[in-house]
Amino acid sequence: MMKNKTKRACDTCTHFNADGLKKLGVKTNDFDFVVALAGNPNTGKSTVFNALTGLRQHTGNWPGKTVARAEGAFEYNKQKYKLVDLPGTYSLLSTSEDEEVARDFILFGKPSVTVITVDASRLERNLNLVLQILEITNVAVLCLNLMDEAERNNITIDTRTLAKDLGIPVVPTSARFQKGIPELIQTISELANGKIKCKPHKIKNIPQNIEKSVQELSRKIEDEYPNISNSRWIAFRLLEGDAQIIEALRTGKIADNE
């Protein structure tokens, strides 16, 4: 649909198979993988979404513009990916409507891969959400967006160390200028096909007494649901008294499609 006339270095290198990419727009039926797009407000999620799907979802420089879940699709190396653009949130801990939409999708929608978009020039604040998402899912990639702005603000980021610390791949991008998108697609496909294995960071620095309770609960949850991957996070929610999660645990919805 959108064929670049001049091929850039990335498009021609053997690592990224440009000819294998098709932007499918809204044609989201019969897909092989579901990809969730999460992140803080105003980090360029919709721009990344547009760059991946070839759609023109409305973008604008103000937080809270994506109000509902938008869906699109692309095809890469003969595999179809459905992409879901979640509303931007700062956290998944408290419960406003948009945080619930985002959390429910990552938890119950069981995306094959979660792309976490962050603002490179405000990494520390953005990591709050990243660390919470990594408690829920094991398959994620960090899209370090707005690299151009970080550069302008004289910020340099050691992406290798960041990837090591977080335990997930990190792809620097400037989605507005289509930079880094091929690498992001390649990483998504490798994650979806299990070629990259993540070992996500789990929250440390938790007071002794809480950590003990969490471990005990988490072990008991795993006894009941052996295939569950985020028992630790469920333990957190139980201690918080999250009625929705308690219900999901009762009905078994929490472990569906595992």
Add this chain to the structure above:
Amino acid sequence: MNKKNIENIIALSEEMRWQIGDDFHDNLAESIYADASKIVEDVVTKDYQKSKFRLDAKIDKIVTSRIWGFPIMLFILGMILWLTIIGANYPSSMLATLLLDNIHPVLKMVGANIGFPWWLNGFLFDGVYLSVAWVIAVMLPPMAIFFPLFTLLEDFGYLPRVAFNMDSLLKKSGAHGKQALTMSMGFGCNAAGVVATRIIDSPRERLIAIITNNFSLCNGRWPTQILLATIFIGAVVPESYSSFASLSAVIGIAVLGIFFMFFFSWALSQTVLKGEVSTFNLELPPYRPPLFWKTIYTSLIDRTLIVLWRAIVFAAPAGAVIWLISNVYIGNESIASWTVHSLDGFGFLLGLNGVILLAYIVAIPANEIVIPTILMLTVMVTGIQGGEGNGVMFELSSVTATAEILKAGGWSLLTAVNVMLFSLLHNPCSTTIYTIYKETNSVKWTLVASILPVIAGFIITFLVAQIWRILI
């Protein structure tokens, strides 16, 4: 899985929650922040030497300052309007010449040649075609200028600053600070503004934002304001000031709309929608140079054409209705002229007339056809020469000719002022009403949102008319 074991886990967690106490949430949040700052410490380096001067902060200091914040907002609004008014003139008249003067007669001739009966010919080409053509000629150019300008501003990052400036005023009115954003969207299109209220979490504040969105003068109403201000307001001052006077009048109406938005937000939050104002975080994002051509392209495709299409879809049946009520006779009078005469008395009380009220009823589907409907009905009722016959919607080549028809219809400065006021304060168009219903899922609130502005309009125009007649 074993149901009993699950219940045991839940019971255990409850017991533990008691032991841990209230600190759990805070402890967890603190742990996350500690981890985040540890990671960043190892990974991010910032060259503070080079980044002493922060342009963003400098700009913010000015555009969100107590003294300059509001004047700058008004100035930017004025500039956008001025560019829209000046820029839309030429393409508008070119489109009018093409669609109305050239294509319309050809269509009628073709219709006659292939043997259409007069009523079918009139219904199709004088009714449906002309109203669609008018909407395109009048609406497309201003929208094609207004929307891209607005989108550029949005891309640049100015909107959150507007919200920041207006936050304290909105809070005092009992509304949510983000209402400033949905209000701004309403300046383009109220239906879009209503959908945008989804960014407001609290149902109470969201309802306030939905009900008051109609007080943002929308795209379909700007042309009416501009035309009337040019004809009547511009004419009372010396020639050299006339464009300034009409621009000020239009901005005055827009500001008055913002005032009503505050007033009704306050009134609603004091009465039926009582409650606490919720707090929220609003990040002031960095300014970003907009991608100029891309923004122009997408706003043309995504906003302009969609809104235009909607207008056409609604204008076509309205044109048909106008033609029908003007050409169907009961006794000696057409339905239109009968309605006009019976509405005249009530119209007079409001400083308006029967023609204007009927035009607003006919034009519920699309605000942009109010002026052509008024012109057409005026010609029919007064019997003056100038139009193309009964129920034929037309556009006049010059503003002067429009002025003459309106004056022949008994218009005074008061009529013009009150039509401008009524255009601000009347029911939302049918698309917006439908959108409100879909967003609120409530007949009651849809009715409130539709009727409240009309009542306000009746009261305001009535008061203005009475005071005017006493004083002048």
